[in-house]
Amino acid sequence: MTAAAVGSGPAPASGAPTDQAPGACAAGAPESECLVRIRGLRFSHGPRVIFDDVDLDIRRGSVTAVMGPSGTGKTTLLKLISGQLRPDAGTIEVDGEPVHALRQSALFELRRRMGMLFQSGALLTDLSVFDNVAYPLREHLRLCPAMVRKLVLLKLEAVGLRGARDLKPNELSGGMARRVALARAIALDPMMILYDEPFTGQDPISMGVLVSLIRQLNDASRLTSIVVSHDVRETASIADYIYVISNGRVMAAGTPTAIAAERSEWVRQFMDGLPDGPVHFHYPAPDLAADLLTWGVG
Amino acid sequence: MAKQRSIEVLVGAFMAAALVALFFLAMKVSNLGTSPTADGYRVTARFANAGSLKVRAPVSMAGVRVGRVEEIRFDKKTYEAVVTMRIENGVDTIPDDTFANIFTAGLLGEQYVGLEPGGSEDFVRDGDELTQTQSALILEQMIGQFLFSKAEEGGK
Amino acid sequence: MAFKALRRGARAVVNAVLDPVAELGRSGLKALAGLGRAHLLFLHILAGSAEVLWRPRLLLAQVFNVGVLSVLIVAVSGLFVGMVLALQGFYVLSQFGAEESLGVMVAASLVRELGPVVTALLVAGRAGSALTAEIGLMKATEQLAGLEMMAVDPVRRILTPRFYGGLISMPLLVALFSAVGVLGGYFVGVGLLGVDDGAFWSQMQSKVDFREDVVNGVIKGLVFGVVVTWIALFQGYDATPTSAGVSRATTRAVVHAALAVLALDFVLTALMFGN
Numbered sequence: 001m002t003a004a005a006v007g008s009g010p011a012p013a014s015g016a017p018t019d020q021a022p023g024a025c026a027a028g029a030p031e032s033e034c035l036v037r038i039r040g041l042r043f044s045h046g047p048r049v050i051f052d053d054v055d056l057d058i059r060r061g062s063v064t065a066v067m068g069p070s071g072t073g074k075t076t077l078l079k080l081i082s083g084q085l086r087p088d089a090g091t092i093e094v095d096g097e098p099v100h101a102l103r104q105s106a107l108f109e110l111r112r113r114m115g116m117l118f119q120s121g122a123l124l125t126d127l128s129v130f131d132n133v134a135y136p137l138r139e140h141l142r143l144c145p146a147m148v149r150k151l152v153l154l155k156l157e158a159v160g161l162r163g164a165r166d167l168k169p170n171e172l173s174g175g176m177a178r179r180v181a182l183a184r185a186i187a188l189d190p191m192m193i194l195y196d197e198p199f200t201g202q203d204p205i206s207m208g209v210l211v212s213l214i215r216q217l218n219d220a221s222r223l224t225s226i227v228v229s230h231d232v233r234e235t236a237s238i239a240d241y242i243y244v245i246s247n248g249r250v251m252a253a254g255t256p257t258a259i260a261a262e263r264s265e266w267v268r269q270f271m272d273g274l275p276d277g278p279v280h281f282h283y284p285a286p287d288l289a290a291d292l293l294t295w296g297v298g
Numbered sequence: 299m300a301k302q303r304s305i306e307v308l309v310g311a312f313m314a315a316a317l318v319a320l321f322f323l324a325m326k327v328s329n330l331g332t333s334p335t336a337d338g339y340r341v342t343a344r345f346a347n348a349g350s351l352k353v354r355a356p357v358s359m360a361g362v363r364v365g366r367v368e369e370i371r372f373d374k375k376t377y378e379a380v381v382t383m384r385i386e387n388g389v390d391t392i393p394d395d396t397f398a399n400i401f402t403a404g405l406l407g408e409q410y411v412g413l414e415p416g417g418s419e420d421f422v423r424d425g426d427e428l429t430q431t432q433s434a435l436i437l438e439q440m441i442g443q444f445l446f447s448k449a450e451e452g453g454k
Numbered sequence: 455m456a457f458k459a460l461r462r463g464a465r466a467v468v469n470a471v472l473d474p475v476a477e478l479g480r481s482g483l484k485a486l487a488g489l490g491r492a493h494l495l496f497l498h499i500l501a502g503s504a505e506v507l508w509r510p511r512l513l514l515a516q517v518f519n520v521g522v523l524s525v526l527i528v529a530v531s532g533l534f535v536g537m538v539l540a541l542q543g544f545y546v547l548s549q550f551g552a553e554e555s556l557g558v559m560v561a562a563s564l565v566r567e568l569g570p571v572v573t574a575l576l577v578a579g580r581a582g583s584a585l586t587a588e589i590g591l592m593k594a595t596e597q598l599a600g601l602e603m604m605a606v607d608p609v610r611r612i613l614t615p616r617f618y619g620g621l622i623s624m625p626l627l628v629a630l631f632s633a634v635g636v637l638g639g640y641f642v643g644v645g646l647l648g649v650d651d652g653a654f655w656s657q658m659q660s661k662v663d664f665r666e667d668v669v670n671g672v673i674k675g676l677v678f679g680v681v682v683t684w685i686a687l688f689q690g691y692d693a694t695p696t697s698a699g700v701s702r703a704t705t706r707a708v709v710h711a712a713l714a715v716l717a718l719d720f721v722l723t724a725l726m727f728g729n
Contacts, residue, residue, distance in 0.1 A: 122600030316626030
């Protein structure tokens with residue numbers, strides 16, 4: 001089944017365990033319900049506090065969106081979950097393992113079960129599309145070349161780029177590069193995929209392709225997906241559960257319908273894209289007239 | 299795969315070229331090709347003054363290099379310089395009354411040991427000593443002697 | 455009131471004196487921290503050594519990148535350096551009537567000093583800058599982070615083979631440079647200036663020692679290979695992941711490598727040839 005055949009919008013395959021009751025795992029939910037559990041997360045970059053006591057849960061099998069204005073540390077959150085960064089305080093558990101306390105070998109073991117789609121795709125530029133997708137297979141599994149070839153072609157077929165296998169990354173468009181990266185991310189059949197801003201800079205068609213791919217892959221392969229984005233409409237259309245974060249805190253959390261009904265002024269401004277509201281158009285500055293009348297440089 | 303092969307070939311050629319260069323440096327540029335250092339037999343000689351003779355300076359006979367200076371040390375009993383030379387194995391007919399000189403190659407050149415064969419029927423062997431030696435010429439001493447003899451002439 | 459003003463003035467003076475001192479201290483600490491990171495990276499690179507043996511293909515590609523691609527510039531430079539040495543040396547030596555020593559002069563200066571140093575500088579410019587830019591760009595385009603997310607250690611997989619590629623290539627390039635240089639000196643000295651062919655070679659052979667001169671020169675090349683590649687890799691790995699950051703890192707890699715080579719050459723020469 002190609003991506004185009006599914007069409008855009010949420011089209012969850014029947015039988016996926018998440019459709020009926022999306023949402024965070026309840027406090028007393030069994031361990032198996034919850035793939036990622038973040039408690040009391042605190043992280044600061046130099047003097048800037050990025051996360052201040054954040055609690056977050058990702059349900060197994062769901063597509064969870066993390067939204068927020070630029071610069072609120074959405075990408076940082078993904079790096080924390082994947083263990084590329086370590087928190088100042090708090091715990092991050094993925095599949096029951098404390099990511100923040102793992103040694104490198106254990107972390108690498110865990111990462112084999114995670115895929116991450118970087119904003120730029122992060123394909124290895126001196127390898128062809130085929131070799132890029134084959135890379136994790138050749139790295140971690142001892143398979144015969146024929147087996148590798150079959151697996152790679154299947155993964156490329158899933159993202160609709162089987163015909164592009166001999167191209168080099170610099171011959172791909174941005175959307176195609178992201179799809180190849182997605183094929184590479186699912187090469188080892190991970191339990192979870194982290195998407196870092198998958199929609200930025202995409203034309204409407206490739207955006208639609210990516211939107212449906214994320215949903216389709218999630219349901220067909222029983223993945224858990226975390227999508228970090230500030231493209232409100234597209235993200236809301238595929239997410240089972242949405243976290244809105246800003247200023248280091250979770251501002252709102254709930255299903256897309258719950259978020260749409262949220263009355264908070266801030267959430268309304270963000271979700272509806274209003275130019276002014278609790279978040280001001282102006283960066284904090286002294287009064288304009290006083291500023292202009294001040295002598296001196298700077 | 300064709301690219302991989304050409305990389306392999308080029309790297310192989312590079313390594314071969316570098317090894318040829320190293321071989322050239324060893325055999326043609328440096329002394330590895332000419333002096334089998336561990337070969338040959340030792341002969342010593344005592345000089346009242348070794349001048350600026352250096353270790354590894356050539357030992358020559360009739361202008362042909364037959365060995366090298368291996369060691370220069372000071373004998374604290376006789377106040378002489380003991381020079382150990384290593385002579386090539388092929389040169390095994392040096393008479394035991396051979397005369398050892400310290401010469402200078404050219405006016406400013408390095409000093410070397412020159413051997414002048416004597417008339418003896420017996421040849422030196424490993425560990426023998428050449429008793430007839432002449433020290434290095436020291437420029438200051440020569441000038442001093444020259445001035446002294448001139449002054450004597452003038453005094454007559 | 456006057457007392458207060460006085461105190462404020464005094465504090466300003468003290469600050470004016472202390473500020474440059476603090477600035478110096480800050481940059482010193484920054485340099486030390488960089489040095490520490492560089493050494494940690496060095497250990498990390500060495501930790502991946504076993505994997506290089508497992509995957510000789512990775513190493514082969516890097517010997518190609520650093521070694522084979524530098525052959526042309528190294529050989530041509532060696533040729534011209536040898537030819538210039540012969541010209542200049544002939545001019546000086548002929549004043550003493552010692553033209554026969556031309557071979558010694560050319561070979562000794564090439565094998566001992568110019569070979570290792572000039573080759574290291576050329577490799578720093580040709581291959582070192584390329585390594586820095588490559589690693590820096592891989593960092594800027596998240597390729598290194600991507601490898602890490604595939605549970606592949608980018609230092610071991612990307613940096614270690616490059617390090618050993620430089621390490622292996624450099625002494626070989628040094629030998630090539632010196633040999634070509636001697637040939638260049640021979641062409642000019644014997645071919646153009648009429649120095650006696652036999653005297654050129656025999657003088658050279660009697661004065662240039664294999665262990666003392668040739669081997670020491672190649673050892674110098676090995677040390678420079680370590681230093682140049684290490685600096686290039688560290689600057690790339692430590693670069694700010696932006697286009698300006700990578701370009702600055704590339705410049706820094708070449709400058710630091712050149713300075714390190716020249717300073718180390720002094721130390722090595724003192725250790726090897728000074729008694």
